[in-house]
Amino acid sequence: MKLLLIGITTFLAGAVVLAQVNPTPVPTQPAVPPDSQTDYTSSLPDFGAAPEFTNESWLNTDVPLRLSNLRGSVVLVDMWTFACINCIHITPYVQDWHTKYADQGLVVIGNHFPEFSYERDIANVRKALPDLGITYAVTQDNTGATWSAWANRYWPTVYLIDKQGHVRYTHIGEGGYDTTEAAIQDLLKESYTASAEAAPTPENTVRYLTPTTTVNVRAGAGTDTDVIGSIETGESFIIRSEEKGWFRIGYNDGEGYVSADLVKVNDEPIN
Numbered sequence: 221m222k223l224l225l226i227g228i229t230t231f232l233a234g235a236v237v238l239a240q241v242n243p244t245p246v247p248t249q250p251a252v253p254p255d256s257q258t259d260y261t262s263s264l265p266d267f268g269a270a271p272e273f274t275n276e277s278w279l280n281t282d283v284p285l286r287l288s289n290l291r292g293s294v295v296l297v298d299m300w301t302f303a304c305i306n307c308i309h310i311t312p313y314v315q316d317w318h319t320k321y322a323d324q325g326l327v328v329i330g331n332h333f334p335e336f337s338y339e340r341d342i343a344n345v346r347k348a349l350p351d352l353g354i355t356y357a358v359t360q361d362n363t364g365a366t367w368s369a370w371a372n373r374y375w376p377t378v379y380l381i382d383k384q385g386h387v388r389y390t391h392i393g394e395g396g397y398d399t400t401e402a403a404i405q406d407l408l409k410e411s412y413t414a415s416a417e418a419a420p421t422p423e424n425t426v427r428y429l430t431p432t433t434t435v436n437v438r439a440g441a442g443t444d445t446d447v448i449g450s451i452e453t454g455e456s457f458i459i460r461s462e463e464k465g466w467f468r469i470g471y472n473d474g475e476g477y478v479s480a481d482l483v484k485v486n487d488e489p490i491n
Contacts, residue, residue, distance in 0.1 A: 262406045267387040270295075270379070271369035273359065275331070276458035276470040279346060281357040282430045284456050285329060287385055288491045292414060294321075294407045295381040296328045299372050301335050302348035306394050307376040311352050313397050314378070317404055318356040324408050325383075328356035333367040335375065342472055343449060362473055380404065383412040424490045427459045429467055429483040437476035441466035448476050459485070 270287055278284050287295060298314050300307040318328040334340045340362050349358060361367055370379070380389035380403055389403045430453070437449040441463040449471060451457060457469040466477040467485075 259411050260409050262382070262388065262403075262410055264380075264388040264403060264406060266382075267390070269385055270297075270381045270387045271366070273329070273331075273366060275359040275361055275366060276460075277342060277360040278456045279342075279349060279358045279360075280355060280454060282454060282456050283486075283488060284426060284428050284458055285327070285357055285359070286426070286488070286490050287381065289488070290327055290381075291385060291491065292383050292412045293325045293327045294383060294404060296326060296404065297370075297379040297381065298328070298330045299333060299367060299370070299375060299377040299379075300330055301333060301339050301375055302345060302352065303336060303339055304375040308352065309394050310376050310378070310397075311354060313400075315353055315355065317401060321404060321408065326404060326408065330354065330356060330358040331361050331366050332358055333361040333364055333372075333375075340472055341449075342451075346452065346455075360472075380407060382407050383410055426488045426490060427485065428456050428488060429459055429469070429478070429485050430454075430456050431478075431483050433482060435478050435482045437469075437471050437478055438466075439476065441468070441477045443479075445477070451478065 272287050273285060275284070296314065296317065298307075298310075300311075302308075314328060314330075317326065322328075332339075332345055338344055342360055345358065345360065348354075359366075374392050376393065378389075378391045378400060379387055380400075382388045388407060389400070391400055431451045433453065435451050436447045437451060438445040439448050440446075451469075457471075460468045460470065460475065462468070462480070463477070465480045467480055467483065468475055468477055
């Protein structure tokens with residue numbers, strides 16, 4: 221009996237040692253990154269749907285942008301003009317946000333509404349972009365159509381549009397950079413489920429051109445008409461009509477014609 225008890229004791233002691241050396245694995249849940257939240261909604265106020273862009277002339281982008289085609293992205297709209305000193309002061313911050321967050325879903329659009337006559341010339345706007353270090357999309361708003369649609373009153377004004385196309389944040393003038401960046405980060409975290417897209421039709425398609433080289437803009441449809449300016453690669457323009465191998469486009473405060481042989485034509489569906 222004594223030998224039996226010693227054997228049982230030895231067996232139990234061995235079992236304890238084995239349990240300590242090879243403990244039973246406990247299932248664990250994978251860690252969830254703090255910034256990948258499901259069904260997250262920012263506490264920023266909702267000011268309603270943002271007015272759509274109808275601008276015809278675009279720089280730093282080979283596709284005219286429409287908010288309806290940017291669902292699922294956070295859009296920063298900067299109402300600016302290149303000679304405004306306050307606009308110049310905030311530009312490095314806007315450019316930095318474009319650089320930091322573009323690959324996370326931020327799209328930056330500079331809506332250029334001129335204050336002075338020389339700011340109405342696209343050649344001057346084009347020159348100002350590299351001078352100011354701007355690489356994000358900029359669109360001419362010489363008529364003030366977008367400025368008015370947004371009921372905007374001040375240069376500069378920054379708006380943030382969420383992934384659903386609603387205005388969620390506004391800042392007028394300089395400053396507030398940390399607050400604006402925090403709002404960008406917050407809106408980027410919001411969840412988004414894409415809705416079904418409508419089939420493209422002529423009514424919901426924009427026809428536009430992009431130059432394949434520097435292209436002269438002429439006063440009429442023909443090489444015997446005056447050159448009134450130029451368009452460049454990396455720019456895009458809505459086509460108003462076609463005439464004898466020439467495309468009519470909006471140009472500065474009027475319109476101009478470019479040869480169909482020197483541009484690439486595309487259709488952009490509007491969702």
